[in-house]
Amino acid sequence: MRKSLSLLAVGAGAVLTLGLTGPVAQAQDAGAGLDVLAAQDVPCSTGVSESDYLEGYADCTNNTAGPVEFRVNIGCGLARDVSSEWVRLEPGQGAQAVAGCPPWSTGIVPGGVSAEHRAV
Known part of the structure; x- marks a missing residue:
């Protein structure tokens, strides 16, 4: 049971990581700072x-x-x-x-x- 929970946690972490680096996150990064002036x-x-x-x-x-x-x-x-x-x-x-x-x-x-x- 402990090993199953551990694998489940690792799998959930991988899903979260993939979600943060997907197309939506990349689109937000691409648009960030367009109106920022130094x-x-x-x-x-x-x-x-x-x-x-x-x-x-x-x-x-x-x-x-x-x-x-x-x-x-x-x-x-x-x-x-x-x-x-x-x-x-x-x-x-x-x-x-x-x-x-x-x-x-x-x-x-x-x-x-x-x-x-x-x-x-």
Whole structure:
């Protein structure tokens, strides 16, 4: 009986292994990461405006072969965090996105300005 259970467990393991390496798993792997952009493909510099401590910006350039979108995200102290609208960049193009914290916030938190990008 013990030997039968052992063989059954080995057989079940083989079935599971075959299931994970079948066509469905391969199709999922093939599609993984198609819309993933590396940071060097869309380099961005971010910062806080010199004239307004409530305003943050991201300057980005599209070094890919297709269009991308980016936006700036800002952490606003005691107020709700904000994001700019998405800005579309064609290949080789650069632009700036700006967003501001509300006047009742305590300002942008340290390290609170980041850029986010995605393929279009």
